[in-house]
Amino acid sequence: MLPDQQFLRIPGPTPIPPSVNGAMSQPMIGHRDQETNDLLHTIKPKLKPVFGTDQDVLIISGSGTAGLEAAVVNAVQPGDEVLVIVTGAFGDRFAQICTEYGIATHRIDIEWGEAIEPESIQEYLKKHPDIKAVFATFCETSTGVLNPVQEVGQVIQQHSDALFIVDGVSGIGGVNMEMDAWGIDILITGSQKALMLPPGLTFMAVSERAWNVIEKNDRPSFYFDLTKYRDQLANDSTPFTPALSLLFGLKQVLELLDQEGLETTFSRHRQMMNMTRAAFQALSIPLLTNAQAASPTVTAIKADDFDPDTLRNVLKNEFGLLTAGGQKHLKGRIFRIGHMGYCSPADILQTISIIEIALNKIGKPIELGKGTRAAQEIMLSGGS
Numbered sequence: 001m002l003p004d005q006q007f008l009r010i011p012g013p014t015p016i017p018p019s020v021n022g023a024m025s026q027p028m029i030g031h032r033d034q035e036t037n038d039l040l041h042t043i044k045p046k047l048k049p050v051f052g053t054d055q056d057v058l059i060i061s062g063s064g065t066a067g068l069e070a071a072v073v074n075a076v077q078p079g080d081e082v083l084v085i086v087t088g089a090f091g092d093r094f095a096q097i098c099t100e101y102g103i104a105t106h107r108i109d110i111e112w113g114e115a116i117e118p119e120s121i122q123e124y125l126k127k128h129p130d131i132k133a134v135f136a137t138f139c140e141t142s143t144g145v146l147n148p149v150q151e152v153g154q155v156i157q158q159h160s161d162a163l164f165i166v167d168g169v170s171g172i173g174g175v176n177m178e179m180d181a182w183g184i185d186i187l188i189t190g191s192q193k194a195l196m197l198p199p200g201l202t203f204m205a206v207s208e209r210a211w212n213v214i215e216k217n218d219r220p221s222f223y224f225d226l227t228k229y230r231d232q233l234a235n236d237s238t239p240f241t242p243a244l245s246l247l248f249g250l251k252q253v254l255e256l257l258d259q260e261g262l263e264t265t266f267s268r269h270r271q272m273m274n275m276t277r278a279a280f281q282a283l284s285i286p287l288l289t290n291a292q293a294a295s296p297t298v299t300a301i302k303a304d305d306f307d308p309d310t311l312r313n314v315l316k317n318e319f320g321l322l323t324a325g326g327q328k329h330l331k332g333r334i335f336r337i338g339h340m341g342y343c344s345p346a347d348i349l350q351t352i353s354i355i356e357i358a359l360n361k362i363g364k365p366i367e368l369g370k371g372t373r374a375a376q377e378i379m380l381s382g383g384s
């Protein structure tokens with residue numbers, strides 16, 4: 001193992017492309033100078049297709065959770081009722097933010113590892129017509145589930161006037177998203193997942209309907225007042241000093257996405273998911289989610305007859321390969337592989353073949369190459 005080589009296969013932060021690292025090391029510029037306006041002017045139109053929206057995408061310095069909190073603070077009035085659909089740790093975080101602000105928070109809890117069934121919320125919305133906003137997670141990073149937010153959006157539109165607010169943090173940039181067409185009113189992501197940047201930025205897009213609610217909201221906010229960001233961004237500017245180095249990097253990320261083509265980016269992610277899933281299936285090691293619910297950006301693997309954290313220690317200490325463990329009640333029961341952003345099918349082959357060695361080292365004997373071969377077959381056939 002090389003002392004400075006690391007294979008970062010956790011579901012965020014993710015590896016940074018060398019050209020993005022290069023862009024971020026540019027000298028600082030004045031945040032009120034024309035150079036910053038030009039930078040935002042270039043970035044603005046290129047973010048829209050990543051979100052699938054005609055709205056400007058707001059950029060705020062802060063981690064993804066800052067965006068989640070900003071959505072709650074701006075869109076939910078004191079005294080409102082909301083519904084949070086919880087499919088794992090990040091859905092739970094949305095619910096905690098709402099509760100913290102004294103909002104009457106209904107939750108639908110779905111077993112971790114499973115996706116939302118859109119019909120299941122229909123009854124709930126009918127029974128609780130005062131619900132003003134429904135919160136959901138696109139990719140539930142703690143379980144590797146991709147929730148069918150398009151179908152959920154349809155159900156909400158048919159049965160309620162509630163806003164639909166979606167945490168897209170580990171999906172946007174790796175998975176197709178059509179915010180406007182799917183009836184999503186607020187969509188949030190962060191910089192350190194599929195967007196190939198260091199942590200530090202949160203991105204938010206807001207529908208016309210949601211702006212109407214936000215403008216009438218009496219809940220106080222200052223740094224998170226989204227109307228400030230919207231009004232400044234209309235003039236290619238920001239209300240406060242932006243994280244300029246991250247914006248230099250973002251410009252280059254959007255250039256890379258343009259070069260690859262978003263459709264190709266999305267099919268690359270599906271291929272990495274298929275390779276990862278096929279590998280563990282070939283090794284007879286069960287996956288947490290079924291194929292229909294699986295996310296193209298992260299895969300959770302069940303460790304029924306070995307200790308996932310012992311495996312992760314060997315991977316890290318002997319091979320420099322970083323994977324993630326389980327969260328909350330899945331701790332010690334699963335491990336997770338992130339395959340999003342600056343990650344290719346070739347990286348997945350390497351990841352799988354190293355894991356095969358490490359499994360043997362921790363006393364879980366498997367036939368070397370069996371999982372790698374299954375992944376190779378998918379790569380050879382171009383399966384995505």
Ligand SMILES: *Cc1c(COP(=O)(O)O)cnc(C)c1O
Nearest residue numbers: 063064065090141167169170190
């Ligand atoms: C990573 C992540 C977040 C944001 O976490 P931060 O640590 O605040 O950046 C939120 N939601 C999901 C689904 C995530 O994967």
